[in-house]
Amino acid sequence: MKGILGRYRNQLPLANYDFTLGEGDTPLISAPALSRATGAEIFLKLEGCNPTGSFKDRGMVVAVAKAMEEKSGAIICASTGNTAASAAAYAARAGLTCAVVIPQGNIALGKLAQAMIFGARVLPIEGNFDCALKLVRELAEQGNLTLVNSVNPHRIEGQKTAAFEIVDELGDAPEILALPVGNAGNITAYWRGFSEYLRAGTASRAPKMFGFQAAGAAPIVRGAPIENPQTIATAIRIGNPASWKGALAARAESGGLIEAVTDDEILAAYRLLAEREGVFCEPASAAGVAGILKLARAERLPRGARIVCVLTGSGLKDPETAMRGLELPEALPATMDAVARALEIG
Numbered sequence: 001m002k003g004i005l006g007r008y009r010n011q012l013p014l015a016n017y018d019f020t021l022g023e024g025d026t027p028l029i030s031a032p033a034l035s036r037a038t039g040a041e042i043f044l045k046l047e048g049c050n051p052t053g054s055f056k057d058r059g060m061v062v063a064v065a066k067a068m069e070e071k072s073g074a075i076i077c078a079s080t081g082n083t084a085a086s087a088a089a090y091a092a093r094a095g096l097t098c099a100v101v102i103p104q105g106n107i108a109l110g111k112l113a114q115a116m117i118f119g120a121r122v123l124p125i126e127g128n129f130d131c132a133l134k135l136v137r138e139l140a141e142q143g144n145l146t147l148v149n150s151v152n153p154h155r156i157e158g159q160k161t162a163a164f165e166i167v168d169e170l171g172d173a174p175e176i177l178a179l180p181v182g183n184a185g186n187i188t189a190y191w192r193g194f195s196e197y198l199r200a201g202t203a204s205r206a207p208k209m210f211g212f213q214a215a216g217a218a219p220i221v222r223g224a225p226i227e228n229p230q231t232i233a234t235a236i237r238i239g240n241p242a243s244w245k246g247a248l249a250a251r252a253e254s255g256g257l258i259e260a261v262t263d264d265e266i267l268a269a270y271r272l273l274a275e276r277e278g279v280f281c282e283p284a285s286a287a288g289v290a291g292i293l294k295l296a297r298a299e300r301l302p303r304g305a306r307i308v309c310v311l312t313g314s315g316l317k318d319p320e321t322a323m324r325g326l327e328l329p330e331a332l333p334a335t336m337d338a339v340a341r342a343l344e345i346g
């Protein structure tokens with residue numbers, strides 16, 4: 001396993017390509033139930049299969065490799081959880097100090113556990129992600145600290161490799177790429193990747209970029225920042241995305257769209273992915289699929305279109321949301337009889 005630095009070294013500007021936790025090269029699988037439900041040809045890009053369970057690892061490996069090259073003393077980020085987990089892991093690997101500033105009470109448990117076990121300094125604040133990002137941007141300007149949020153250009157460079165992988169595997173770009181939008185770094189990165197492959201002639205077309213925000217945290221859809229964003233999909237609970245302009249450019253240049261999906265639509269897609277496709281992603285990751293289902297219901301999807309939905313993070317990050325509304329039965333006596341009766345067999 002070479003990791004994305006080894007595999008895409010010609011497209012990534014670095015001095016040392018040996019640094020890796022095994023990120024990238026994630027599965028792209030067909031989604032038969034979703035394809036039947038929408039009349040499209042749907043594939044799922046399983047970014048939860050990255051080393052820390054989200055797409056952030058693609059950008060973090062580049063950002064941390066650069067921080068090492070530049071002899072940075074420490075890295076810092078604001079995060080809704082996944083960036084923190086990823087930064088903490090790569091910092092541990094690199095022997096760098098890592099600090100993460102997070103919105104108190106709005107981080108999925110698995111992400112918090114990751115940041116802490118990797119030994120990061122975890123600082124919850126009485127404020128949301130947007131406040132945390134503003135804080136760390138100011139702090140990074142003052143000290144010998146490298147900011148590893150996606151405003152760090154190396155993050156976007158690393159994340160664009162997911163677009164390369166999709167084209168490399170399908171033989172060309174899909175017609176549509178659907179993904180959740182939070183701070184808008186990822187939609188910016190995918191668009192850069194597809195655009196570079198189109199310019200290089202590796203792909204004959206670029207996909208329309210379809211971004212989806214949670215309805216309670218949809219500043220780009222609304223056209224104005226949101227003071228107090230709310231959604232069950234805590235990963236994308238963001239009211240003032242840093243890469244807003246990148247998202248608008250991706251939408252305009254690709255002829256795509258950015259729309260909102262409700263929490264109920266997100267949860268329905270999240271459960272459908274688990275129950276019908278056997279894929280457990282985190283709630284935010286289901287926003288892209290929720291959006292595609294919504295467009296199909298409104299007959300706004302071209303029939304038979306090849307669509308890749310990016311599932312950005314693993315469902316194991318957030319067991320609490322998964323268990324909500326589910327009930328584990330009382331323990332039974334350890335007998336055939338009791339278990340057979342409970343299963344209504346015979």
Ligand code: F0G
Binds near residue numbers: 187
């Ligand atoms: N999906 C997941 C699972 C995420 O963690 C994020 C962002 C997104 C989608 C949205 O991506 O911000 O590039 O538009 N998480 C960041 C974090 C904000 O701190 O982990 P984006």
